[in-house]
Structures are given as C-alpha cells and as structure tokens.
Amino acid sequence: TYNIIIALQAKARNYDNVVKLYRDMQIAGFRPDKITYSIVMEVLGHCGHLDEAEAVFLEMRRDWAPDEPVYGLLVDLWGKAGNVDKALGWYHAMLQDGLQPNVPTCNSLLSAFLKLNRFQDAYSVLQNMLAQGLVPSLQTYTLLLSCCTDAHASMGLCCQLMAITGHPAHMFLLYLPDAEPGGENVRDHARYFLDMMHSEDRESKRGIMDAVIDFLHKSGLKEEAGFIWEVAAQKNVYPDSVREKSSSYWLINLHLMSEGTAVTALSRTLAWFHRQMLLMGSCPERIDIVTGWGRRSRVTGSSLVRQSIEKLLHLFQFPLFAARGNTGCFVGCGEPLSQWLHNPYVERMHLL
Template identity: 65%
Template structure:
C-alpha cells in the first residue's frame, strides 16, 4: 500500500522495520526476497538493519546464518571507513558496531557456545571496538559458566575503570558470580545446597549423579561431607543412612576415615581425644566455619548414634582448639555465658554437659564458684524465627532430668539462668560429671 502512494519511496528505516517484523515471525524466505528488493531499489542496509537480521537468525538458532550477516556487516564497515570522516568513522565503530558484537556474543552465550562467545569478545577488542556495559555483563556471565570466575571479577574491575556505572542488574549478576566463586574457591558450597535438597526429597539418583559430577570437577569440599553426615544422622530409615554412607565413602574425604577409625572410648577417653586431635590438626588449613560445621555434624552423629562418650571427647578437643570460639565466655567476673545457638541438637546437649562438668572440676580444684551462668539457645526475645527450637527443648529436658536450678527469665524463654548458692550446690553433685551419657 505504501509503495502505491505518489512520491513515496521506501528507505532504510521502513525496510529495516519490515525485516524485523519478518524476523520475529521467522519468515526467512520473505526476508531474503525483501533484501533483494532493497538492493534493487538502491537502499543500502545500515547497522541497525544488520543487527535486526543477526538477532532474527540468532533467535531461531541459525547461528551460521547470523555469522554470515555479521561478516557482511564487517565488510560494510570497511567500505564506510574509507568514505567517512575520522569522527564519523569512530561513531560507527565504537557505538553502532559495538551493539552488533553484543548481539553476537549474547547469541553464542545463550547457545552455550562459550568459547565462541569469548573469541568474539577478543576479536572485538582486537578490531578496536570498545566494550560497553552490556558487553561486560554478557562476558561476565560467559566467564562464570566457564568457571573463569577470577577473570569475571577482572572484567567487572575493568568496567569500573572505564567509568561504566553498574546498575542493579549488573550488581545482581556480580552477586550471582560471587556465589559461584564461593562454590569453586571454597569447594562446592552451592552444589552442596542442591545436593542437600535432592537428599531431603529422596531423589537418590539425582543426588548420586550430582555428587559424581562434583567429584569429576575436583570438588571434594569439607562442606559436602558435612552435609552428607548430617543427612545420615537425620536419616529416617536404615536405607537412608546406608545410601548417605555410600555417598560419604565416595567423596574420599579424610573425614570419612576419621569416623571409620574412631576407637571405642577407653576408661578416660584419651584414645578418642588423641584421634580427634590428630584429625583436627590435619584440617588446620580449612577455614574456621567449615571446621565448626564438621565438628558439629560429627558430635551430633556420635551422640544420636549412642556413642555419647566419644561425642563428649571429640567436643572437648574441639573446645580446646577453639573451633567454637563463642561457646563459653566470661561476661564479667564470675558471670559466664554458655552459647549453644549455632549448634545442632546433639552437639548442644554434649557441649552443655561437658561445659558444666568443667565448671564442677574447676570448683573442686580451686574452690571458686561461678556467681551466674546463662545458657543461651538462640531462642527467645531476640529470635526472629517462629516455632519451637529443638535445641531449646533438648536443653530444657536435660536440665529438668537432673533437677538443675536453672530457670528462664520473664520474656526470654531461650535463655536458662542459674545463679547463687543453689547453682553451686547443684554443680558439685557427682552426676554433673556424667550428664552427657544420658
């Protein structure tokens, strides 16, 4: 209809608009006919025209055709640079053609042709085209998928150096990459979360396959073994425990041999303490949080498996090595705080029992008594979590069974308080030394 209007002639804008519409409809035969007509009418495709074509082919997964258009566009740029001024040439190169490279890099990234995407990025720079914020964002994603996470951080730093102001999506992307960086640098944390999800919903084959992929990537993290041990502890049946045990063995982590070779507790528990001491020395290069998580899982497992003497001895070694640095501290003179809120149920009960036994020993040796002891379960007026704390319930049950003088203060049900002469009379009782065996 437009052609029939007097004194009207299609230009590059109307042709480009029509080509874009045909591309969205995947009418590539009609696109070729229209391109031929465009050439016959003497209308030269511009950068936007080529970008529409590249995008259309790319969305249809015709990457070969998209590359052909891209190469044609580069030839167009070469001819244009011979006939334009210096400033106009750089406008085309640094602004318009950068968009084209962005489209091509993005298409290859979405098709998971990551190496091709990175090659285009390098070609882009070699040809003198400057990346923009979009380019950097796409390349960061590609590098992240390839596992080149430090390089991705370098791209972000380069982006800032060139005064590109990161917006919210870029920061979101960076946070995601940092999450992946933690996964690789700290040996598989995100994959551990997925593994845990599979185990909780009883997707055994998926969990096994994911673990195998992690091992193939060289990921044998302490966190993975900790997770598997916790799942084994919480297993609802012997089948669950058996499967988790098989996965634990497949990790090849030293923690598994530590558990397998755990000796039966001797009369004074020294053999278990020596075994635990050697293992924690072996784990000296692990960060404190990873060691804390493993010890928590080990003590909880031993306690719930009925090996309570062994659980107590492992806890004592961990306490001496400051694996739980905030578990016990003196707030002021003779006023002590036992902090259990970062522990699992079995570990919390073991830690509390052995810590109260330590107070008893100190009283008998020195004659000095604590004026007050607060037992914090992390459940009370400062807790933002609704529901019931299993740790708090376990602590309350233990204290009640042994008739302790601990009580909860008004408004803080998660903190048990013992003080004064009643506390001291109770602490010297002989059963305080053996509470962890209940």
C-alpha cells in the same frame, strides 16, 4: 556509587530499598553491572521472589554474559526454596553455556537432593563432580553426614555417598576408636584430624565438628561425642560457646549448634564447672545458658535445641529460671547453683 549503596542496603536487609535503588539507577540512565545484578537477584531470592530473580537474570543477559557464580546463585536459591527441579534446570543451563560448576554450586544442588532423600540424584552429583575434576570439600562431607544423622532409615546409602567423596573426614569417622577409660585415644584422634584440617576456615571446621558430634550423640556414642567436643572447644572451633562475661558470671552459648551437639556441649561444660569446683573450690555465681531462640531471634516458634536443653535441665533438676524477656535463655545463680554443681551426676549428664 549505586553498587556501594545497594550492597550496604542488602547487608542491612533493607530489601525493598535494594530493589528501588536498582530501578532508580536504571531510570537515571546508569547501566547495572554483574555485581548489581547478582546482589539484586540474591535479595529477591531471599525474599522468596525467585521468578523476579529470574527476570533480572534475563535483563542481565541483554548486556552481560552470565558467569558461573550467577548460575550458581540461581541453583542455590531454588535449591534452598525446595524446588530442586528448578535448581537442576539452572545447573544444566550452566553446562549448556559451556561453564563448569564449582564445588559450592555442586554442594548447593547436593544439599537440595539430600533434603528430599533423592539419593540417586545426590550420587549423580558426586559422580559428576569427580568426573569434572572437582574435589569434594569439607562442606560436601558435612552435608552428607548431617543427612546420615537425620535419615536413619537410609544410613547405608548415606555412608556409601560419604565414602565416594574420599574426604579425610570419612577416614576420621571410619577409624574412630572406641573410647578407652579417660578417652585420651579419642581426643588424640580428634586432635590429629583438626590439625590436618588447619587450613580450613573456622566456619567449615565448626560445621563438620557439629555434624560429627550430633551424629555420634544420636547414634548412642555419647562418650566419644563428649571427648570430641572437648577437643573442639580446646582448639577454639567454638570460640564464643563458653566465656566468662565478668567475675564468676559465665555464658554458655549454644546458638547455631545442632540438637545433639548442644546437649553434649552443655553437659560437658557443666561437668567442667563441677570438676573445677572440686579442685579449686571456686563456683560460678551465675551461668546463662543461651539456646539462640529468644529475644533477638528472627524465627518464631519452638526450637528443638531449646526443647532438648530445657528437658535435660529439668531432668537433672538444674535450679533454672528463664531470663526476663528472653525465653531462649536459662539462668542458674547463687547458692542453689553451687549446691547443684556439687552433685556427682553432673559429671555423667551427657551419657543419659
């Protein structure tokens, strides 16, 4: 019963209640199990109390032998906190206990090294994965490609690391054709890859497509990025990105996309509205463009996605206004929107 309540409180992000329940159950004479310890450690980690999470680990060792997921959790928590040496220490502790890391744990350590541009250490992680018989996952490749996009000065090193994985995603990028007129060759290439990745979960496919489109956009291959976005949208990789909320009222949701992907997605979606209007004569009455940085955002400050989208819309004189109480949402509606969508340059916005 305690585990159920603790898990529900953790899911609701009532972190103080989780820690209190953990202490209460011990006072009441109940013995925590591995599930209890893992939840409490994760909660403490998310709150930034990693030393306390380690103390809970030591408490657990008195009654239970820690397994790989527990060690993996500590590797992940310290890695995300930016203390890669601590993460590496827990990784080695796991090995010393005779446990073999799994791919997600290796990905956590790899991500921590990549964020600090410690490419030699990242190389060692990949080599150790292969030596232990682990197969780099789609998430592994996504991490490397995202790093390649962000660290242009180290692109050569990143490409070497991507090649080491031997993942089909590398072949997809390596043999991406130059876009022919109409782009059907690029679309076919993207369809084949996504069909090959059909067994991957949607989140993993969304992650790799986001990384690919962002990489191509920022590398100047914006035509190719646009065609790949269209295929990803058709394949329902982004199920909530474009939908009709009600008659002629559309939502373009750029939440959780990277900067380059968001710009590509918005540009190609507006181009689709432009073509539909020319073909069918119908025009949206209203379009809401959500950057995911507004009313319900848990993060304060300014988003690169929001900045880039606002800059793009202003550059092309999109008739926008900010939604009331939601600075992360831009709105276009009525006759000004209809007139704007008639402009032929809407079809080529993504190439700017």
